[in-house]
Amino acid sequence: MSSERNRRRVLAVVAIMVAAGVLAFLAFGGIGENLVYYWSPTELEASGDKALGATIRLGGLVEPGSIQHSEDGLSLKFSVTDGEASIPISTTSVPPAMFREGVGVVVEGSVNRAGQFETHRLLVKHDNQYQAPGEGENLDMAEMMESMQFEMDEKAKEKESAE
């Protein structure tokens, strides 16, 4: 019976080691490089023609002042920025109620020949701030980027703080 008990304890140790190993691999194995949920405007711009036509997700802030509704109200244009690059977006889908200037968005779609990103799926990303109405509203780009967890380009950050 004691050998049976030892066997179980060995199993316990092995199971924990397997679990810890898998977790360590996921945490430090650089799987994040292959697990890109969205591209930043800078990355999309840098990829140039390679991104043409492919279905991708783009994440960034809605550039203040860029929202344009078409006259018939059926389509919407705006730009998504990370403070460095800015990508023009067009969509015919209805934006969520949370959609506004300076809010984080993730758009799914593709870039057409004219360099316009057409999306059929427009998601609003919100940050971890929960405040009562009228409190601490800000449209400071760097702060917004940070609270929305968008990584800002170092250059863009300097440019933003210099302004």
Added chain:
Amino acid sequence: MTRQFKWDSGIGLLGLLLLFVGSYIGLFVAPSERYMGEVQRIMYVHVPCAWNAMLVYMLAFIFAIISLWTHRPKWDAATTAAAEVGIVLNSLLLVQGSIWARATWGVWWDWDVRLTTSLIMLLLFAGVLALRSFVHDASRRATWTAIATIVAFVDVPLVYFCVRWWRSLHQVQSTPDTVAPMMVVPLRINAFAILFIAIWMMTQRARLELDRRRQDQVSEPERLAPIGGSNNA
């Protein structure tokens, strides 16, 4: 029986009372959110369910190790109870999150890393229970359940850390600094409410598991008698 009845039923009642108080403050006293409006109040059940689901799964993990180490039936019962209550909380948090997502993000679901790992978490622990139900022999069932629970637990820290490690749609954890003080109050109260209710559910479930096992042991020899011989595993 009456003595046991007192302590965990007391905790369950306290949990229900706190849930009522916390939800009342959350619904009627706390301010609405500046951008999300009234729908943000779902936070007062969504976040406590998420915290407690992870906590309860962590208990399942600890119980599983003790169960493998000592091989006492009560730890096997505790592991199962924690896994099952974790599944309840996990299901709740996915449904609540989905409703909240529709109102804020604009979609019911997205294959974002936080949402995906949370769903995987549910499937893994459902798998533990499925595996458990396949094994007839109580001793082996305990061993298999414990090992499966330890392996399934790998996903729990991932659920917590993924939003910090990788890009996601889901925001990172809030802190008391990023949440209005009157929103923190109902959040905390409901967190303890769900914790107490979870403890109550786990004790009930563990006791039921032990009762079942005892019953199996009593009826086993009678069932096997006509065939002759006992099956020593």
